[in-house]
Amino acid sequence: VDALAAGTSNKGRKVSSSKSTGGGGGFGAASKAPTFIHTPDTSESTQNLLQFLKAQKAKGLDNVDIGFHQGTGVRGLFCTTNMKQGQIICRIPSDCALALSDPNKNGEDAPTVAHGGSNFLEMYWNNEQNKRLWSPYLDTLPKQGSEQFDPTPDFLGEDELMLLEFPRLIQRAKERKEQVGKVAAEKGISEEELRFATWLVSSRAFQLSLSAPANEKDEMPQYDDRGQVIDKAQKKTIRVMVPFIDMANHSSDQPNCKLTLIDPEKDDAWFALEATRPISAGKELVISYGSGVDSSVELLMDYGFVPSSNRIDSIMLEKGGDDAIAKLDGWTTTLDEDKTMLEMSRDDPVLQKILRFRIRLKESYKR
Template sequence: FAVSSSQSPKRKQITNQGKAAGGFAKQNDSVPITHTADTSPSTQNLLNFLLQWNSEGLGASDSGTEVGFDTTNNIRGLYATKSFKKGEILCKIPSDVALALTDPSTASGEQESVVDGGVNFLEWYVNKADARGMWSAYLDTLPTRDAYFDPTPDFYYDAEIDELELPMIVKAAKERKQQISELSQSKNIPFDELQFATWLVASRSFTIKISVDDSKLVREGAVSTTDKAIRVLLPYLDMINHSSDNANAELHLVDPEKDDAWFAIRATRPIKAGKEITISYGASGVETSAGLLMNYGFVPDENKIDAMFMKKGGDDCIASLDGWKTTLEEDEALMAAAAGNMLNVLKLRMKLKKAYPSD
């Protein structure tokens, strides 16, 4: 099985090239720079760790990608340091530096919940000294509970969840809070710890398929009903932010049938040097704004998929604009005085009201 669990990566280690990040190989064919390079020790450590395991397209200034902070909103993300054509690989990491969050021997076609993933993350990596040491270069780059992060409804009061109004979202959000509470008790994990681990898993993990027959990764588009879904954390690749309507890259499996498989980021459009690299989150590559709030804690400004979600949402969805408790204008007025979690609640409500076709 090519994805590591808590053990060390299996591939042969190469000498650390110790190249520093930052800067551009060439300035032509580039866009104005909208980020500052992340030169923090934790990110440099991660780069060195990944280079030891033969990762490509990262680490040196001309390698292809670098971690940076958006100069406007300070959000950390991944940026191109050279131009790429559509279809080109920007960077890749070997599958054995992926941290599995699902036990492949018990996995089924059904996706385990993010809360189960949170339990496994704590039990297999964080609370196990040897694994924590092995993966420290990655773990040290993760957001922490004591710094600001975008809270998902797992962190909301029930009254705030109720304000989301859409029955299917309110139900899913309350169920997940409940599951965190139940599993924290049955697994003897402090509630706050599991709540945050669940957030890390929900907002950073990728779901991939592996073949039942030989436990190898499965090429995209070749998924059969007997394949198992497993959740993985992908160091460095999890620095990539989301774009609903303008993503320029996607996760791609290279040589999934071989032991030496790779997780790669591939350009879906031409990308100029300096441009932020974005993918579209969600297992199927389309995530509604409600789904983004549930799992990633933010509501995007644009999202073409929302209109379709409202139309095809079924009985659990609010069937018409009349079904909402407030009008768009009332929400706009509430927004002016809102703070904390209610900002995203109202942003989502207003966005869905605007997206819903009035025919």
């Protein structure tokens, strides 16, 4: 409003062309200087990735900055120009995506995420030729122990795992540990190497359904009696890693864009980020991971982080189930005790994450 008022009182000044922030948002947005909340990532690996993708004819990369959120320090994607709802923000040729299955096997060679991890090692990381070919992408992936490494509960020791207390999450982490152990033995690779590769795949690969209609994701989710989303018909899926787009972080409550496949049936198909609402320059580009309605149990299990808010948690707790904790007083500590412990555990990131998970769920019980 201020910008529009200033424009009308300064006769002759063209409000709408006063900034080069792009096509989006109307007078107000176009004349307001963007507020940036990130520090651009100027590392050599990121610059190499951008060069590589430009040479492969990726489009719209200038609409996006890879950078670090100034509040959280988390690396992500930030919009450099206003975007309208429905606009394609950037697109990457499908040739630049790393399939984690043999295309002739319809996803049957990767029934679990641990198999996806094993295929990643076999097809890319430990294959000399492909490792060289894909190095501009592989070099941008988090390393174990780096800032971007956000371990999932299957990295926890037995005692730490029990501190999570929520039976469904503990059970899933145990299953993942077992899965990794089994596949590592089958394929003759080290469990440690496979655990990390499995984390990479689980936390950054996109699952594409081979048979579902394109709009299936937009339908209302259905829940089973434990409050978990039903994966309809357990369709075959393949996992793909999509450079650049896999830098997008998650928002449970306010995603502003989504992954879209353009011309999937054609030879020159694209993976794109599409704005699902108007986005102003400077904002972080955030998508919705997984089923789109994942509770914090799934987000921690598959991606290793606890979201700052998540409306799905209340629904999940209300649905309950015998592997959930039905009431706030079913936990061994109170919410306040966990908050105090969080304050006191500043130099223990593992315990901090465990406590943030407990607090997240405890704050979600309907009172």
